[in-house]
Amino acid sequence: MYRAGRIMIAAAAMLACGSATAAVSADEAAKLGNTLTPVGAEKAGNAAGTIPAWTPLTQHPAASLKGEYTSDAAIDAEKPVLTITKANMAQYADKLxxxxxxxxxxxxxxxxxxxxxxxxxxxxxxxxxxxxxxATKCQLLGVDNPDGCSLGFPFPIPKSGAEVIWNHKLKFRGEAATRYNNQMIVQPDGTFQFTNIVEDVKFYYGSIAKPVPLTKDAGLFIKYFSKIQGPPRLAGTLILVHERAGAGPEGRQAWLYAPALKRIRRAPTVCCDNPAEGTDGHQFYDQVDMFNGILDRYTWKIVGKKEMYIPNNSNLIAGPKTKYKDIVRPKHLNQDLPRYELHRTWVVDADLRAGTNHTFRKRRFYLDEDGWQIVAVDCYDANGNLFRFQEGHMVALANVLGSGTLPEVIYHFDTGRYFITALANEDQPNDYTRQFDESYFDPDAVQKRANK
Known part of the structure; x- marks a missing residue:
């Protein structure tokens, strides 16, 4: 998820968060496709042989843009080589x-x-x-305004934590899609409340057919529409978002349609640590897709790259053979289902900036190096205590070529509950064949659809 006074706002952002980051040199960029993969990961495996060299998936000729869940027969048939438990976790703590x-x-x-x-x-x-x-052209003004960037990953050789996060936000996801984003709020005893959501999204920056560059004067990169279909008390709630780069009025534009009011209205609260609609406070808006929205409430720092056990190739937990009731257990997921692998990850710290506010005083993000995908987030409260944890179960997409997380989980350590989102197991996989007219994402068009 996703211009008056723009110069003043951009200037203020740069003063608060640092000046523009410079693009890398031609010599550094020459590493792409050589020692680095074309998107900036280390191409070689590790010295121990426990992380292999990059062997990219090729698009299967029969791969359909519609009706197929992620799968790989050889990978899905594998057995664990190790199980980490409370008894042996100390041996692996540096990779957790x-x-x-x-x-x-x-x-x-x-x-x-x-x-x-x-x-x-x-x-x-x-x-x-x-x-x-x-690599040699794109810059980041402050932390919220990419400039001179088009279609690809903006910062394949990142120099700042904010650049790493923008790689996640702008990664290619196809031209447009409809997906089920079903959700469960799971109580400590394993009982759960289910919410059924359908989302439509159109990508602008990441469109191969018609890419829309990001510059300091133009920042639209996603249009998004969602409809809650159940439970009855929430059914008919609609959210519309025009996701733009920038932290002020030039940034995200959002609207909310509430069935009780029967009208669509601007919704500036579709941001940051405001509770996402339909989640009963268990997910903030900026936790959708692991992280989205503005960066300017934090300072961002690359801690480094680290070998970590992360969710990866998680086809089983995201597939149609696994039912929703199979996923849920008291206190945590059914841990027979997730698949973890050793990968190199980018580690990025976000610390709350002076003069701003957010429920999370600090966040530590872990991103898979090949997918630029956030796969885990440690979330700390105002007293510096770890009290929430996000986990995204990453899959490699053979149809559009890319990566995603299905499902995503937020553990609430303070209450013992957890929240699961991006579930489609018992509905349909993402449909990447969708095409939307520009008018589809207009507020007036949403109002008309709601009135039918």
Missing amino acids: SEGHKYLLKTFDSYKMNIYPSHRQVAWPAEIYKATAVN
Whole structure:
């Protein structure tokens, strides 16, 4: 999810968050496709041989843009090579997020099944070509305004934590899509409340057919529409978002349609740590897609790259053979389903900036190096205590070529509840064949659809 006074706002952002970051040199960019993959990951495996070299997935000729869940027969048939539990977690602590350590330490029933590592994430040739151009051209003004960027990953050789996060936000996801984003609020005893949501989205920056560049004067990159279909008390609630770069009036524009009011209205609260509609406070708006929206409430720092056990190639938990009731267990997911692998990850710290506010005083993000995908987030409260943890179960997409997280989980350590989102197991997989007229995402058009 996703211009009056723009110069003043941009200037203020740069003063608060730092000046523009410089594009890399031609010599550095020449590493792309050589020692680095075309999007900036280390191409080689690790010295121990526990992380393989990058062997990108090629688009299967029969892969359909509609009606197919992610799967790989060879990978899905593999057995764990290791299981991490409370009893042996100390041996692997240096490769675990703080959230995973908390879960292992707290619950005897929690475990992490570790499988052989596979680095299959690949992207279309157009993305590779555009990424190489961006490396020497794209800049970040402050933390919220990419400038001179088009189609590909904006910062394949990042120099700041904010640049790493923008790679996640702008990654290619196809031209447009309809998806089910079903959600469950799970109580400590394992009972759950289910919400059914359908989303439509059109990508502008990441469109191969008609890419829309991001500059300091133009920042639209996504249009998004969602409809809650159940439970009855929430059914008919609609959210419309025009996702733009920028932190002020030039940034995100959002609207909310509430059935009780029967009208669509501007919704500036579709932002940051305001509770997302239909989640009963269990997900903030900026936790959707692991992280989205403005960066300017935080300072951002690259901690480094680290070998970590992360959710990856998680086809089983996201597939149609797994039913919703199979996923849920008291206190945490059914840990027979997730698949964890050893991968190199980018580690980025976000610390609350002076003069701003957010429920999370600090966040530590972990991103898979091949997919530029956030796969875990440690979330800390105002007292510096770890009290929430996000986990995204990453899959490699063979149809559009890319990566995503299905499902995503938010553990609430303060209440014992957890929240699951991006579930489509018992409905339909993402439909990437959708085409939307520009008018589809206009507020007036949404109002007319609601009135039918």
